[in-house]
Structure formats: C-alpha cells, structure tokens
Amino acid sequence: MGAYLVRRLATNVLVFFLITVAIFWLVHKAPGDPIAMRIPADQLNSGSAEYIAEQRHALGLDRPVFVQYWFWLTSALQGDLGYSLLNGRPVTELLGERIGPTVELMLIGLVISLLVAFPLGILAARRRNSVWDYGTAVVSLGSVSIPVFFIGLLAIYVCTLRFQWLPSAGIVDPANPGLLDSIRHLVLPAVVLGIANTGTYLRYIRGSMITELGADYVRTAEAKGASPRRVVYRHALRNSLIPVLTVIASNMGQLLAGAVVIEQVFAWPGMGQLAVSSVRQQDYSVIIGFALLVAILVLLFNLLADVLYTVVDPRVRLR
Amino acid sequence: MTDIPAGLPAEPTASSTVGARTPWRTGLRRFRRHPLAPASVVFLLLVIVGAVFAGVISGHDPNAIDLVHARAAPSGAHWLGTDPTGRDVFSRLLHAARVSLGVGLSAAALAVVLGAVLGSLAGLLGRWVDTAVMRLADIFMSFPSLVVIVVVAGVLGPSVPTLVIAIGAFQWPTCGRIVRGVTLSLREHEYLLAARAAGAGQGWLMARHVIPAALPPICVAATFATAQAVGMEATFSFLGLGIQPPTASWGNMLTDAQSLTVIASQPWLWLSPGIAVALTVLAVNFIGDGLRDAVDPRQA
Amino acid sequence: MTEPLLRIDALTVDFPTDDGVVHAVDGVSFDVFPGEIVAVVGESGSGKSVTAMSVLRLLREPPARVSAGALTFRDRDLRAMSRAELRKVRGGPVGMIFQDPMTALNPVMTIGDQIAEAVLLHQSTRDRKAARRRAVELLRLVGVPDAEQRARQYPHEFSGGMRQRAMIAMAIANDPDLIIADEPTTALDVTIQAQVLELVRKAQRESGAATVLITHDLGVVAELADRVVVMYAGRVAETATVEDLFASPRHPYTVGLLKSLPRVDTATDELYAIPGNPPNMIAPPAGCPFHPRCPLARDRCVTDRPELREVGDGRQSACHYAEEVGP
Numbered sequence: 001m002g003a004y005l006v007r008r009l010a011t012n013v014l015v016f017f018l019i020t021v022a023i024f025w026l027v028h029k030a031p032g033d034p035i036a037m038r039i040p041a042d043q044l045n046s047g048s049a050e051y052i053a054e055q056r057h058a059l060g061l062d063r064p065v066f067v068q069y070w071f072w073l074t075s076a077l078q079g080d081l082g083y084s085l086l087n088g089r090p091v092t093e094l095l096g097e098r099i100g101p102t103v104e105l106m107l108i109g110l111v112i113s114l115l116v117a118f119p120l121g122i123l124a125a126r127r128r129n130s131v132w133d134y135g136t137a138v139v140s141l142g143s144v145s146i147p148v149f150f151i152g153l154l155a156i157y158v159c160t161l162r163f164q165w166l167p168s169a170g171i172v173d174p175a176n177p178g179l180l181d182s183i184r185h186l187v188l189p190a191v192v193l194g195i196a197n198t199g200t201y202l203r204y205i206r207g208s209m210i211t212e213l214g215a216d217y218v219r220t221a222e223a224k225g226a227s228p229r230r231v232v233y234r235h236a237l238r239n240s241l242i243p244v245l246t247v248i249a250s251n252m253g254q255l256l257a258g259a260v261v262i263e264q265v266f267a268w269p270g271m272g273q274l275a276v277s278s279v280r281q282q283d284y285s286v287i288i289g290f291a292l293l294v295a296i297l298v299l300l301f302n303l304l305a306d307v308l309y310t311v312v313d314p315r316v317r318l319r
Numbered sequence: 320m321t322d323i324p325a326g327l328p329a330e331p332t333a334s335s336t337v338g339a340r341t342p343w344r345t346g347l348r349r350f351r352r353h354p355l356a357p358a359s360v361v362f363l364l365l366v367i368v369g370a371v372f373a374g375v376i377s378g379h380d381p382n383a384i385d386l387v388h389a390r391a392a393p394s395g396a397h398w399l400g401t402d403p404t405g406r407d408v409f410s411r412l413l414h415a416a417r418v419s420l421g422v423g424l425s426a427a428a429l430a431v432v433l434g435a436v437l438g439s440l441a442g443l444l445g446r447w448v449d450t451a452v453m454r455l456a457d458i459f460m461s462f463p464s465l466v467v468i469v470v471v472a473g474v475l476g477p478s479v480p481t482l483v484i485a486i487g488a489f490q491w492p493t494c495g496r497i498v499r500g501v502t503l504s505l506r507e508h509e510y511l512l513a514a515r516a517a518g519a520g521q522g523w524l525m526a527r528h529v530i531p532a533a534l535p536p537i538c539v540a541a542t543f544a545t546a547q548a549v550g551m552e553a554t555f556s557f558l559g560l561g562i563q564p565p566t567a568s569w570g571n572m573l574t575d576a577q578s579l580t581v582i583a584s585q586p587w588l589w590l591s592p593g594i595a596v597a598l599t600v601l602a603v604n605f606i607g608d609g610l611r612d613a614v615d616p617r618q619a
Numbered sequence: 620m621t622e623p624l625l626r627i628d629a630l631t632v633d634f635p636t637d638d639g640v641v642h643a644v645d646g647v648s649f650d651v652f653p654g655e656i657v658a659v660v661g662e663s664g665s666g667k668s669v670t671a672m673s674v675l676r677l678l679r680e681p682p683a684r685v686s687a688g689a690l691t692f693r694d695r696d697l698r699a700m701s702r703a704e705l706r707k708v709r710g711g712p713v714g715m716i717f718q719d720p721m722t723a724l725n726p727v728m729t730i731g732d733q734i735a736e737a738v739l740l741h742q743s744t745r746d747r748k749a750a751r752r753r754a755v756e757l758l759r760l761v762g763v764p765d766a767e768q769r770a771r772q773y774p775h776e777f778s779g780g781m782r783q784r785a786m787i788a789m790a791i792a793n794d795p796d797l798i799i800a801d802e803p804t805t806a807l808d809v810t811i812q813a814q815v816l817e818l819v820r821k822a823q824r825e826s827g828a829a830t831v832l833i834t835h836d837l838g839v840v841a842e843l844a845d846r847v848v849v850m851y852a853g854r855v856a857e858t859a860t861v862e863d864l865f866a867s868p869r870h871p872y873t874v875g876l877l878k879s880l881p882r883v884d885t886a887t888d889e890l891y892a893i894p895g896n897p898p899n900m901i902a903p904p905a906g907c908p909f910h911p912r913c914p915l916a917r918d919r920c921v922t923d924r925p926e927l928r929e930v931g932d933g934r935q936s937a938c939h940y941a942e943e944v945g946p
Binding site: 015030279 | 470
C-alpha cells in the first residue's frame with residue numbers, strides 16, 4: 001500500500017507542476033503590468049518609483065520567464081497569491097472567506113445526491129427491468145442531461161415564486177439570522193446541486209451492484225442460507241462500494257463546477273461566485289488564485305480516491 | 320415436419336428476419352428496439368432543420384431590436400414573445416440552435432480526434448507511455464472544464480475557439496480509453512501478422528484495422544460527448560463565459576433569467592431556451608443509448 | 620430398503636435465450652441414499668452442474684424454468700418450501716461446494732468471517748465469538764495450517780487448494796446430511812486435486828454425509844464414488860455402482876467415455892475420441908440424443924426417445940439396445 005500511494009502521490013505532484021506551468025503562462029499573458037497583481041493597490045499608487053522598482057526586482061519580474069515562474073510558484077505555495085486588482089485585498093484572504101460556503105454547499109449537495117442514489121441504485125439492481133429500474137434510468141438520464149442551472153431556475157420558479165416556500169438568494173436573512181434561516185437558505189441550492197449529480201452516482205451504483213449480484217460468491221452465500229437482504233447488504237454492497245467510492249472522489253471536480261454555477265443562480269457567496277464576478281471585472285489575480293486553488297483541490301481529491309481504494313479493497317492493501 | 324436424415328444434427332433456425340444478418344442490419348434492428356432512440360433521431364432532425372433553415376422558418380431577424388415591443392408575451396406576431404430589447408425569441412431560438420449545436424459537434428470532434436490519437440499511442444507504445452497517458456486521462460477526467468474556462472476566458476477573454484477547446488479537450492479520456500482498448504486487443508491478433516510484414520507495414524495495418532474496429536464504440540462515445548458539449552456550452556454561455564451577445568446561443572439567452580422578475584413574469588424568455596437545451600441533450604443521449612445497444616447489446 | 624435422502628424425479632430446466640430455449644436438463648431422475656457417494660459424470664454442457672444447482676434452487680427463476688415430478692430431501696418437497704424454509708436447508712442439512720474457489724469466495728471478507736457466517740446462519744444464538752472459534756476449528760479440521768492466523772486472512776492470500784479447503788469447511792460447518800460438490804477439483808492443479816479429494820473422502824467418512832460429486836473426470840469417479848450417474852445432453856444415460864460401470868457399461872456413451880481414458884498399460888498411437896460433436900442444446904437430436912455419434916444406432920434410435928429402465932441389479936440405462944452394449 002505504501003509503495004502504491006507514494007507512486008500516485010509522485011505522479012500527482014508532477015501533474016501539479018505541469019498545471020502550474022500552464023497557469024503561469026496565463027499569468028504571463030494577462031494584460032496589464034504584472035506588478036499590479038503582486039503588490040497591494042495602495043502601495044502601487046502611493047509608492048515611489050524606486051520603491052516599485054525594488055519590488056519588481058524582489059519579485060523577480062525583471063528576470064527571464066523561467067525565473068519569474070519559480071518566484072511566482074514559491075511565493076504562491078507559501079500563501080502569497082497576490083492582491084485583488086479590484087479592492088487591493090490579498091487574494092488568499094478573499095478565497096479564504098469564500099471557501100467555507102462553497103464547501104458547505106458541496107458537502108450537503110453530495111450527501112443529498114447519495115441519499116437518493118444509493119437506495120435507488122440498489123433497488124434498480126435488485127429489480128432489473130422492472131418499473132423501478134426504468135424509473136431510475138429516467139431519473140439518471142434527466143439528472144445528467146438537464147443543465148444544472150436550468151434545474152435551478154425551475155426550482156426557483158416553483159419553490160420561491162409560485163409557492164413562496166423557500167428563499168432563493170443569499171445565505172442569510174440579515175433581519176432574521178439563525179440556524180433555521182441558514183437551513184432554509186441552504187435547502188434549494190443544495191438540493192438542486194444534489195439532483196444534478198445524482199445521475200452520475202446512480203449509474204455507477206446500479207452498474208456496480210448488478211455486477212456484484214451476478215458474482216459467484218453471491219451464489220455461495222445463498223447456498224449457505226443467507227437471506228436476500230444479507231446477500232445484498234453484507235456481500236454485494238461491500239464489494240460494489242469499491243468502484244463507487246472512487247467515482248465519488250473523482251467526481252468532486254464536477255461537484256465543484258456545479259457549485260460554481262449554483263452560486264451564480266442562487267447568489268450564494270462562495271468561491272464560485274467570486275470567480276465569476278472576477279471574470280466580469282477582470283480581476284486577474286483572483287482568477288489565477290482561484291485556478292491554483294482548484295488545481296490543488298482536484299489533485300487532493302484524486303489522491304483521496306487512491307487512498308480510499310486501498311482502504312476499502314483488501315486486495316490492494318497488501319501490495 | 321421435415322425428415323432429418325440420421326447422422327445429421329438439426330440446424331437451429333432461430334432467425335426471425337428473412338434476409339442477410341449483416342452487422343449493419345442487426346445493429347439497426349437493435350437501435351429501433353430502443354424505446355426512445357428513433358423518436359430522438361426524428362426530434363434531432365427537426366432541430367437541425369430548424370437551425371439550418373432558421374431564417375426561412377422565422378421571418379424575424381434575430382438581432383433586430385424593437386424597443387417598442389420589448390418583453391412582449393407570445394402572440395401571433397412573435398410566437399415566443401420578445402426579449403428585453405424587442406428581439407423575437409423564436410427566431411433567436413432557431414439561430415441559437417446553430418451556435419449551440421455547432422459548438423457541441425466541434426467540441427465532440429476535437430475530443431474524438433484527441434482521444435483517438437492518445438488512445439492509440441497508449442495502446443501501441445505500451446508500458447510507460449501507456450501509464451502516462453492513462454494517468455493524464457484520469458486527471459483530465461476529474462478536472463472540471465468549467466474552472467478551466469473561467470480561468471482562460473477570464474484572462475484571455477471569451478471566444479469561440481476557447482470554448483470549443485475547453486469543452487472538447489476535457490472529453491478526450493472517454494474516447495481515448497476506447498481506442499486504447501481496441502488497439503490493445505488488436506495487437507494480440509495482428510501481432511503475428513505485423514511481425515511478418517515489413518516494419519513500415521505495421522503502422523498502416525494498425526490504421527487499417529484499428530480504426531474500423533474502433534469506429535462503432537467511438538460513434539457511441541462521440542454522441543455522448545456531443546450531448547455533454549451542448550450542455551456545457553449552455554452553462555458557460557449562461558455564465559457569460561461562452562458565446563457573447565448579441566450572437567444568440569441557448570445558453571446566453573438564459574443569462575437574463577438571473578433576475579427574479581424575469582423568472583416570474585417572463586417565463587417565455589427562459590423556458591424556451593432551457594427546454595430546448597434539455598430536450599436536445601436528452602435526445603442526443605437517447606441516440607447514444609440506442610447506438611450503444613446497436614453496437615453491443617450486452618451493455619444493457 | 621432405506622428411504623432415499625434425496626429424490627430427483629423428471630427434473631427439467633429450461634433457459635430461454637435470444638436464439639431459442641436451451642433445454643439444459645431434460646427429465647433427469649436419480650436418488651441419493653444416506654451415506655453414499657454418488658458421482659454425476661458428463662461432458663461440459665451435459666447439464667450436471669445445472670442439476671446440482673437446482674437441488675437447492677440456486678438458479679435464478681426467471682430466467683430459468685425449473686419443473687420436476689419430484690424433488691425431495693428427507694421426504695420434504697424442495698419446490699413447495701417457502702424461501703425461509705429453503706434457507707434453513709441450505710448450508711445446514713445440505714452443504715454445497717463450488718467449482719472455482721477464487722470467485723466463489725467473497726474477496727472483501729476474511730475467510731474466518733465467511734466460515735463463521737455459515738455457522739451463524741444456522742445456530743439460534745448470535746454468539747459471534749463462538750462462531751469464529753468454530754471457524755478456526757473447522758479450518759484445522761480441513762487441514763489448513765496456522766488456522767488461527769489464516770482465519771483472519773482474505774481469500775486472495777490463500778492458495779487454490781487452501782481456498783477449496785476453506786469452501787469445504789463452510790459446507791460441513793453445520794454437520795450436513797448431504798454434501799453437493801460441483802466439480803470441486805476442476806480448477807485446481809493435479810497434485811492439489813488428490814489432496815482435496817482425500818479431504819472430501821475424509822469429510823464424508825467422518826460425518827457420514829451422503830455426497831453428490833459432480834465431475835467430468837472418470838479418474839475421480841473411480842477413486843471416490845460408490846455409485847455413478849452418467850449424464851449426456853441433459854439426460855441420464857446410465858446409473859450403476861462404480862464397479863459395474865467400469866467393468867460392464869450398459870450405454871454406448873459410457874463405453875465411449877471409458878475408451879477415451881488414456882491407459883498406461885496398452886500401447887496406442889492415438890487417443891480415442893468419441894466421433895461427432897456434443898449436441899446442440901437448443902435443438903437436440905430427435906429420439907435418443909446420442910444417436911448421431913452412436914455405433915449401435917438404428918432406426919428406432921432416431922425416432923423414439925429411450926426411457927431410463929432397469930437393466931440389471933440396481934442398474935439403469937437409457938438405451939434401446941442396452942443389452943448389446945459391451946466394453
């Protein structure tokens with residue numbers, strides 16, 4: 001297990017460096033003076049020419065591109081992602097205060113997805129070609145085909161406008177904050193995100209369960225006198241979790257993308273909303289910082305998938 | 320009842336169709352058996368016809384501003400009403416079909432080409448090239464292309480090529496895996512043949528054998544990739560990162576719907592493009608399902 | 620005359636497929652008496668495995684269609700039992716051993732847990748510690764060294780022979796009266812086969828359980844069986860004691876099988892193979908299914924299906940001309 005994980009970690013690190021090269025190429029291509037992204041706006045405006053030249057030198061901006069890359073990467077990895085072109089605040093700070101709501105949205109969305117996908121997937125696998133099976137196929141297909149933002153708009157239309165059940169924007173009602181209020185604001189965005197991802201998980205769960213339910217060891221368990229419930233949950237499900245868990249981990253990137261869209265539709269103050277508005281306002285340092293953060297997150301998720309794989313599958317554990 | 324001569328085992332005559340059982344016919348039969356695939360083909364043809372003949376079908380110019388009749392509800396003059404600047408929604412819808420489908424198909428084509436090249440390289444060159452390509456595929460598959468487009472469009476400005484590349488370049492792994500699989504299995508068979516042929520013959524053999532063998536599953540993958548791509552274009556344009564106004568795309572027709580008043584009081588503005596995208600993506604997905612059944616019925 | 624432990628009478632199993640209905644088992648009948656080892660022999664596709672699985676109703680119905688004149692265990696009708704009653708029989712009074720121990724064992728459960736499960740499913744207590752102890756005991760019984768440690772390992776850490784021993788341990792966990800072994804040694808190396816067979820014989824001797832041994836290997840039959848049931852094309856061709864079968868077969872197919880056994884004591888240039896091909900199970904030959912390959916075939920064999928009939932003391936044969944058959 002150790003050797004396997006170390007190899008995967010090494011490839012991930014390598015890929016990370018490649019991605020940073022790509023990102024830096026963009027930094028280089030960004031219009032405007034790169035120094036504007038690296039020192040706070042007030043210093044830029046009030047600083048003397050010598051001061052700015054000093055800073056330029058300290059940041060390596062007067063050196064060849066490769067050196068610039070190195071300077072940029074090392075300071076980024078130490079937490080200095082530059083300053084927002086818009087409001088001069090450090091990018092790390094901006095991202096830091098926005099990452100919480102995004103993670104909250106993603107996690108609750110994931111839980112909702114799985115709460116729907118697991119029972120339906122198991123049911124569809126157990127009762128193949130029945131009404132349930134076709135029903136879940138429909139749900140799957142709908143979830144995967146209909147763009148998430150459209151589901152969101154429909155949800156707003158139905159739940160907020162026609163029936164006034166739930167709020168459709170923001171994370172909190174300043175006049176009425178509290179746990180219930182937070183939950184009310186979370187429901188719609190999280191449920192929509194959940195629905196949009198259910199299809200992906202559902203397909204894998206159903207497929208995986210069908211494969212396992214047809215395996216020889218299931219017959220052995222039945223020959224021992226195990227009940228159908230026991231066969232499904234104690235035997236087949238445990239085996240089918242192996243590919244499913246890895247899918248969940250590698251789908252996190254898509255989940256993040258969905259969150260970005262949902263944050264736009266529901267005015268949810270997360271990282272995604274920040275990124276999209278930064279694009280509108282051409283705040284390049286924030287965009288670059290966002291890119292770097294996402295790259296790290298995606299690679300971490302991939303690594304998590306690898307770790308989970310070794311934990312869940314005893315055959316890999318001892319390699 | 321025919322007399323079976325002693326010594327000859329009876330031949331099963333199970334075929335229900337009279338006529339040749341070529342792979343094409345079998346495939347077509349299975350495709351038709353799929354509940355919704357044939358209907359989806361019809362629907363898609365309608366959409367394509369609508370897109371191609373958009374100008375003829377709808378008399379209105381999609382970009383003609385008419386502030387007097389802005390935000391009008393559907394009527395005889397404007398079948399799907401008008402948008403905030405008075406442009407006819409139905410006309411824009413049809414013209415947008417061109418853009419959305421065009422981007423979808425181009426991105427899928429890019430994905431197929433990239434996938435075929437990388438997949439066959441992985442299958443042919445083997446060992447570490449294979450591992451490298453597969454790891455790359457894992458990473459590309461798990462990377463959300465939305466983020467890529469946010470970043471690239473954000474820094475360099477949105478453009479159609481950026482859009483197509485951002486969508487297509489992240490879909491190559493599915494095709495890549497298929498082509499790699501076909502290449503690997505063919506290598507087993509063709510290896511002996513290739514050993515006999517001159518060294519230069521090997522690559523040609525691969526091209527002549529790998530591609531025909533991989534074509535059916537690639538078609539399936541390309542169809543699903545198109546469906547994904549159309550959906551992604553809509554999402555990106557909705558966020559303002561894709562097709563820029565005034566050019567109409569189904570996605571950017573929905574950008575206006577980010578205000579609650581629009582959602583509530585002008586449903587024709589956002590329901591039509593939204594339903595158009597949803598139905599088109601569903602239809603293409605059904606066609607993909609049908610093709611998959613046609614190509615390999617064991618994958619039910 | 621003791622009562623048979625297991626009665627199979629006119630068992631028929633059909634599988635509908637896209638190309639037609641496969642008649643995997645077509646009117647099979649035989650009995651198994653307490654304490655005896657009955658070998659069921661036949662080629663691949665003869666229907667022997669399907670017969671074995673039908674006893675405990677392990678086939679998925681649908682798609683399989685199972686029907687029988689009688690299918691009883693200890694005089695209880697196996698088809699009439701509810702699912703719950705059937706579960707009490709499975710793994711309890713009737714234990715089953717499968718062919719490929721790698722796929723037949725759950726890869727993510729320890730061996731010990733899987734054997735313990737067999738115990739827990741049939742004891743009224745839920746004492747898991749006791750079940751685990753019993754599992755270790757059983758592993759020792761079947762000859763797995765370091766049983767205590769091995770019980771905590773996973774199937775992929777066991778060799779093929781040891782995995783099969785673990786399967787045997789699972790089958791005998793609850794002192795069964797009947798063991799059904801579906802080609803238990805086919806997937807194993809030849810040297811290991813002998814060990815496992817010896818184990819089966821030992822298990823049978825010590826527990827006194829009757830055993831139905833499915834195999835295509837006549838050598839195994841000669842080693843272990845008391846009686847033999849020869850199957851061909853989903854039907855019983857012949858039944859006899861093992862001595863009678865080898866000394867004087869009463870069905871042309873059996874003759875062919877015996878002739879194709881390689882022999883060390885006679886010098887031959889070629890190995891004998893029964894001429895012709897195995898039958899198409901969707902549309903088997905009319906009349907006797909063996910007639911296209913049979914040296915004794917006559918007109919009657921093409922049109923009339925031979926029924927299994929008594930041809931001697933406790934022997935049966937499904938051949939119109941059984942009396943003429945000789946080695």
